[in-house]
Amino acid sequence: RCWPWQCTVGGPSGSRFGSVPGRRTCFSLTEPGPRTHTWLTCWDPSNGQELYVAQCTQRPVDIVFLLDGSERLGEQNFHKARGFVEEVSRRLTLARREDDPLNARVALVQYGGQQEQQVAFPLTSNLTVIHEALQDLRYLNSFSHVGTGIVHAINTVVRGAQGGARRHAELSFVFLTDGVTGNASLEESVHSMRKQNVVPTVVAVGSDVDMDVLHKISLGDRAAIFREKDFDSLVQPGFFDRFIRWIC
Numbered sequence: 146r147c148w149p150w151q152c153t154v155g156g157p158s159g160s161r162f163g164s165v166p167g168r169r170t171c172f173s174l175t176e177p178g179p180r181t182h183t184w185l186t187c188w189d190p191s192n193g194q195e196l197y198v199a200q201c202t203q204r205p206v207d208i209v210f211l212l213d214g215s216e217r218l219g220e221q222n223f224h225k226a227r228g229f230v231e232e233v234s235r236r237l238t239l240a241r242r243e244d245d246p247l248n249a250r251v252a253l254v255q256y257g258g259q260q261e262q263q264v265a266f267p268l269t270s271n272l273t274v275i276h277e278a279l280q281d282l283r284y285l286n287s288f289s290h291v292g293t294g295i296v297h298a299i300n301t302v303v304r305g306a307q308g309g310a311r312r313h314a315e316l317s318f319v320f321l322t323d324g325v326t327g328n329a330s331l332e333e334s335v336h337s338m339r340k341q342n343v344v345p346t347v348v349a350v351g352s353d354v355d356m357d358v359l360h361k362i363s364l365g366d367r368a369a370i371f372r373e374k375d376f377d378s379l380v381q382p383g384f385f386d387r388f389i390r391w392i393c
Contacts, residue, residue, distance in 0.1 A: 205240075205314035206249050207268050208233075208392060209302055211294050213322040214257040214285030222350070223284040225376035226321045231279050232380055236389055240270035243308055249393075250311070251275060252302045256294025257285035259329050264297075267307045291320065291362060292330035299337050310341075317392055320347045320362055324354025335361050345369055346392060350376050 210230050214223065230253055240248040253265040263285065266278035298318070303310045310316050318338065338345065347363045347370045354372070363369040371388065378384050 205245075205247050205311055206317055206392070207310045207314045208237075208249060208251050208317045208319060209268070209298050210251070210253045210319045210321060211291065211298060212253060212255045212265075213289050213291070213320075213326070214255040214261070214263070214287060215289035215323065215326070216286050217289075217325060218323045220284045220286065222323070222376045225379065227279050227282060229321070229376070229379040231276060232385070233389065233392075234272060234275050236385075237393070239272065243268075243270065244311075245270065246311070246313065250314075252298075253278070253282070254294060254298045254302060255282065255285055256291060256297070257287035257289055259290050259293050259327075261285055261287050262294050262297035262301075264301055267302055267305055268310065288327060289322075290327040290329040290331075291322065291358070292326075292328065292332075292334040295334035295362070296330055296337060299334075299341055303341055315344055316341060317344045317346065319392065320345065320349075322347070322349055323351050324349040324359060326355070326358055328358070331358070331361060335364065338362075338364060346388075347371065348373065348379070348388070350374070350379075 212223075212226055212230070218226075230251075234251050237249040237251070240250050243250070248270070250268045250270045251266075252268040255263045255265060257263075263282075265282045266274055269275060295318070303316065343364075345363050345366070347359050349359055349370060350373050352374070359370050360367065371384070371391075373379060373384060379388075
């Protein structure tokens, strides 16, 4: 996917090159510097062209999972969601080191009540760290406020003391939720997401969901809201492969 804040036509100096009528060109920085861009072709809604985008191996993305720890979710579903995060981490091409200018890194925040946010692990590309942190993660089993979870994720993970998000990486928030949450700090969190140029994806499971809240945390992008009937569906190829293509 290419978003307005990522896309341009032409070179780093403003010169035009390799442009095709009816298409936009999107880039991600491969190294800090003005002339080291990797150029990607994007889908243009005006002519219905197919989406062309580099795989995760060719661009940097920092993915923060926000996992619903509410009582309503249920412990069994919590474990399934936790397993989904690990499967996604194993499928992605992860960064070779924490300051790698390419590839993916992953973090996980479990959100509950207003004072019950938990960083399972900060942004990392170490599968051992991810696996062990997920095994140690305990279900909060409380009420949930996604807004305070977002604010906590931005303050502790994105701007975290342990390195935080990479400056030139796409910052992706993936919400795993049963679709119902409290509204505390919701407007503040949406504003903070926009300010940080967050690219949201919402995975809402079950039939009883609050679409108004989902619409807000997806920043108005209905295409970024994935609805599934149950948590078992998340690891089925039909959904899993589509999800991987989406976040990459």
